[in-house]
Amino acid sequence: EIVLTQSPGTLSLSPGERATLSCRASQSVSSSYLAWYQQKPGQAPRLLIYGASSRATGIPDRFSGSGSGTDFTLTISRLEPEDFAVYYCQQYGSSPPRSLTFGGGTKVEIK
């Protein structure tokens, strides 16, 4: 089973600042089968990024994903007030997805 480790656990930033979130896998993630999600309190998660770097429908271009192999990054270029939330990475190992794992999450909070 591939374990995803997200860092930092909490990121304290101000609106307008750049956020860089890391997701490290215990072994190589096949073909960049990695996605990122945003979750706000009391809400279901929302898909941001699939295939490590492609934005899902309706996701603003301030969100970008990069990386391959075992190291992946989600970058929010300029934080908007609505971006303060918890972010999760997810890998699924094969296409189509059979088993999958989530990272532990990174909370982006207002400084």
Added chain:
Amino acid sequence: EVQLVESGGGLVQPGGSLRLSCAASGFTFSSYWMSWVRQAPGKGLEWVANIKQDGSEKYYVDSVKGRFTISRDNAKNSLYLQMNSLRAEDTAVYYCARFKAYEDLELLVYYYGMDVWGQGTTVTVSS
């Protein structure tokens, strides 16, 4: 409107059973892999189970194998999770989610993402 609506959660004693349902609308349910994901109070997301479009393939996280069964009824546009032998550690909000396939025409590969989620249903296992 594309929508998933879960139901069936509640309070159950350890060792008991519950059946969760997820009603899909606004899209061709039979064309998608579907999934259950849970979130324990104050914790992160945990994948529980996946099922193929026609129900012929099912996959589970190790902690629920032999206790939970995912199924679907494409005629009723519904996804289910039968949960038996429930434990305190199964206490969570349970979400159903749709897996959307995104084709990369250059690399000839499909990427997937859970692009539609329900609002969740709460399962509490306690005596």
